[in-house]
Amino acid sequence: MVRGIYTGASGMVDQMHRMDAISNNLANVDLVGYKRDQSVSKAFPQMLIRRMNDDGVYSFPFGSADTAPVVGMIGTGVEYNESFTVFSQGALKETGNDFDLALDGKGFFAVDTPRGERYTRNGTFVLTKEGILTTKEGEPVLGENGIIRIKKNNFVVDERGQVWQNGSYDGDPQRLVSKEENEWENLELVDTLKVVDFRRDRYLKKEGDSLYIAPEEAGASNQVALGSETKVVQGFLEGSNVNSVTEMVRMIEVNRAYEANQKAIQTHDALTGRLINDAIKV
Amino acid sequence: MMRSLWTAASGMTGQQFNIDTISNNLSNVNTTGFKKNRADFEDLLYQTSRVAGTPATELTTVPTGVQVGHGVKVAATQKMFTQGALQNTGNVTDLAIQGDGFFRVLLIDGSYGYSRDGSFKIDSNGQLVNSNGHRLIPEVVLPENFERDSLTISQDGRITVKVAGNDDPVQVGQLELYRFVNPAGLSAIGQNNFKVTNASGDAIPGRPGFDGMGQTVQRFLEMSNVSVVQEMVNMIVAQRAYELNSKAIQTSDTMLGIANSLKR
Numbered sequence: 001m002v003r004g005i006y007t008g009a010s011g012m013v014d015q016m017h018r019m020d021a022i023s024n025n026l027a028n029v030d031l032v033g034y035k036r037d038q039s040v041s042k043a044f045p046q047m048l049i050r051r052m053n054d055d056g057v058y059s060f061p062f063g064s065a066d067t068a069p070v071v072g073m074i075g076t077g078v079e080y081n082e083s084f085t086v087f088s089q090g091a092l093k094e095t096g097n098d099f100d101l102a103l104d105g106k107g108f109f110a111v112d113t114p115r116g117e118r119y120t121r122n123g124t125f126v127l128t129k130e131g132i133l134t135t136k137e138g139e140p141v142l143g144e145n146g147i148i149r150i151k152k153n154n155f156v157v158d159e160r161g162q163v164w165q166n167g168s169y170d171g172d173p174q175r176l177v178s179k180e181e182n183e184w185e186n187l188e189l190v191d192t193l194k195v196v197d198f199r200r201d202r203y204l205k206k207e208g209d210s211l212y213i214a215p216e217e218a219g220a221s222n223q224v225a226l227g228s229e230t231k232v233v234q235g236f237l238e239g240s241n242v243n244s245v246t247e248m249v250r251m252i253e254v255n256r257a258y259e260a261n262q263k264a265i266q267t268h269d270a271l272t273g274r275l276i277n278d279a280i281k282v
Numbered sequence: 283m284m285r286s287l288w289t290a291a292s293g294m295t296g297q298q299f300n301i302d303t304i305s306n307n308l309s310n311v312n313t314t315g316f317k318k319n320r321a322d323f324e325d326l327l328y329q330t331s332r333v334a335g336t337p338a339t340e341l342t343t344v345p346t347g348v349q350v351g352h353g354v355k356v357a358a359t360q361k362m363f364t365q366g367a368l369q370n371t372g373n374v375t376d377l378a379i380q381g382d383g384f385f386r387v388l389l390i391d392g393s394y395g396y397s398r399d400g401s402f403k404i405d406s407n408g409q410l411v412n413s414n415g416h417r418l419i420p421e422v423v424l425p426e427n428f429e430r431d432s433l434t435i436s437q438d439g440r441i442t443v444k445v446a447g448n449d450d451p452v453q454v455g456q457l458e459l460y461r462f463v464n465p466a467g468l469s470a471i472g473q474n475n476f477k478v479t480n481a482s483g484d485a486i487p488g489r490p491g492f493d494g495m496g497q498t499v500q501r502f503l504e505m506s507n508v509s510v511v512q513e514m515v516n517m518i519v520a521q522r523a524y525e526l527n528s529k530a531i532q533t534s535d536t537m538l539g540i541a542n543s544l545k546r
Contacts (some may be wrong), residue, residue: 012541016284017350019537023286023530024325024351027293030300030523031323031354040346082346095320096364099466124322126360127464129483136322136358152463153382153494176461176486177494178381203334206349208327209357217335244526251533262540 003076004268010077011261014041015254017080022251025242033102033121033210034240035085036247042081046073087201090121090241092233099125099133101157102238103195105230108212110142110194110221111135117142119196119221121238122210127152137209143191144223150190153179157234160227161193193232196221285329285350286534292353293527296323299356300520307508308517315398315474316506317361318513324357363465366398366507368499374433375402375410378504381496383459384476386485387416394419395475396460396468396485398504404430414473422455437497439490459495460485 018039028034049071092102101123103109108119118139125133125141133141133148140147148163154177156164167188169177198204199219204212214221224230303321310316334347368378377400379385384396395416402410408424411417424433425445432444432451439457444450462468467481478485488495 016286016537017348019530019534020285020289020350023289023293023527023534024353026523026526026530027289027296027353028323028325028351029293029526030297030519031325034325037349037351080348083349084346095362097362122324124360126358126466129463129467129481131463136324136360152465175493176382176463176488178496180381181494202346205330205334205347206325206328206351208351209324215335244522248526248529251530255533255536258537259540262544265544266546 002268002272003074005265007075007077008261008265008268010044010079011264012258014078014080015258015261018254019251019258021083022247022254025247026244029240029242029244029247031122031210031240032124032237033090034242035087035090035121036240036242037083037206038086039080040082040084041078043078044076046075048072049074084202085204085206086241088241090238092236092238094236096235098153098155098235099127100235100237101125101193102233102236103230104233104238105224107195107197107224107226107230110196111139111211112142112147113137113139113211116213118207118211118213119204120210120212123237135210142194144194145191148191148193151177153177153182155190156184157193157232158227159231159233161195161232162226163190163193164188165190192226195224195226195230195232197224198222284534284538285352287531287538289351289353290527290530290534292326292355293530294524296354296356297520297524297527301517301524303359304513304517304520307513308510310506311508311510311513313399313474313506314401315366315504316508317363317366317398318506318508320360320362321356322358322360323354326352326355328352360466361468361470362507364507366504368502369505370501371503372501373401374430374501375404376400376501376503377402377435377457378499378502379459379490379496380499381494382465383461383488383490383495384485385412386419386458386460387412387475388419389416389475393477394485395471395473395477397474397476399474400498401503412474418457420455420458422457424454425452428454435498435500437491437499439498457490457498458487459490459498460487461495462486 021037021039025036111118111120128134131149154165154169164187166182166184167186203215203218207213300321303319307318328349328351330347330349332348336344338344387395389395405411409417410422422441427446428443434442440453441455442451442453463483467479468476469479471477490498
């Protein structure tokens with residue numbers, strides 16, 4: 001059959017995949033620490049078109065020559081190749097909540113889940129009744145020495161990710177402290193937040209719940225130098241890096257490209273129809 | 283059908299929930315001791331249609347995967363226990379907590395409710411009760427024929443009154459406040475009360491002004507900690523996000539229409 005019909009269909013399928021990705025970006029436009037997905041399409045292999053029934057040998061009185069039997073290259077359509085996560089920085093917004101942490105720069109907070117270590121940029125953390133800092137799903141946030149035990153109003157996270165507490169109030173979890181009476185006279189280092197990065201972060205896979213899995217291809221995780229290239233900011237959250245304007249424009253583009261591909265299919269269909277019904281009158 | 287339809291629908295549902303939370307905050311902007319809520323979101327599952335690292339040919343592997351997300355969900359509504367502004371009411375039985383801590387009242391079902399609302403009244407038995415008649419625990423019983431204007435509650439919660447015909451004030455009770463390891467885990471049950479949950483941890487009692495408890499301030503009430511400006515901005519953001527998602531649904535619908543008109 002006419003090749004163009006399949007080429008057009010591949011274009012429509014690809015635009016549909018792009019639309020799925022844009023939709024997901026828009027649905028998460030307000031999600032803390034969300035990183036947008038960028039769709040990448042690739043062309044199907046091109047192929048050489050040769051004239052049919054032509055051996056390419058042209059004879060003339062002085063001999064023979066190969067006279068360009070190749071018509072040219074033809075593409076055979078498009079394929080959805082990749083959804084690529086763009087890890088650009090989102091805007092920081094102040095919340096005033098001590099448990100909210102944002103990363104300004106590269107890197108991910110490490111989270112200990114029952115399924116293994118996961119990584120996140122979503123710093124809306126909470127405290128359990130045992131005094132462990134966790135994500136909203138109750139999975140502990142990791143420091144360099146494991147889980148982090150702190151007390152409300154008795155911890156400060158500096159921009160180097162170090163968690164400090166007033167040692168005078170350490171110990172009994174039932175003995176709480178207020179902001180006003182905490183004079184920070186006996187500073188103790190609790191732990192340093194484990195903020196890691198990957199050499200090939202494009203291999204990181206989204207798992208849902210704002211978590212990323214690091215497959216083998218991403219390479220080993222390495223601790224980010226906190227304070228210089230990446231800062232931890234307490235009392236702030238990172239907004240998503242979805243730009244609604246560009247997503248809108250992409251959506252229009254997708255819509256029109258989809259329509260154009262449909263027109264291509266319809267044209268092919270019309271041409272075939274004319275061939276069958278008009279060109280040859282039986 | 284197109285995934286994007288449902289993905290965008292999840293976005294609209296999420297923003298609707300966000301607006302629900304914001305309007306509840308705004309409607310309680312004048313509620314004594316109200317603490318604002320914040321809706322927190324998580325992204326939904328991802329569908330992997332091609333796994334990175336699988337062999338493509340004998341010698342090469344697929345370098346990048348294809349993953350598509352399925353939208354957004356509400357993960358939690360978090361109470362923000364920041365201090366509200368104190369308002370002078372001049373009423374002797376009005377109490378505000380400057381700092382952390384909750385009052386405890388006995389609910390009808392025999393369980394305890396915890397509250398920041400300190401607009402107490404004196405009932406016919408001479409007991410301190412809240413606006414719904416729930417008794418303050420530990421109980422405070424005022425003696426008969428006490429002078430109402432002489433009721434004094436100190437910053438550390440000592441309650442003294444003068445009885446008619448006697449110039450010396452007598453101490454009639456001691457207020458206690460309660461704190462939690464994780465107050466964000468408390469569950470709001472309405473009528474300005476919170477209940478203990480597994481996440482909040484048990485109530486830790488203490489005297490006002492000691493062990494991290496806030497001080498009690500008489501003749502003041504704590505206003506809600508809702509900032510109208512912030513909520514308005516949140517509302518605009520939520521509305522626009524809702525609109526964006528509806529546009530995504532419209533686009534998906536147009537595309538389906540185009541696909542449908544393929545066959546004439």
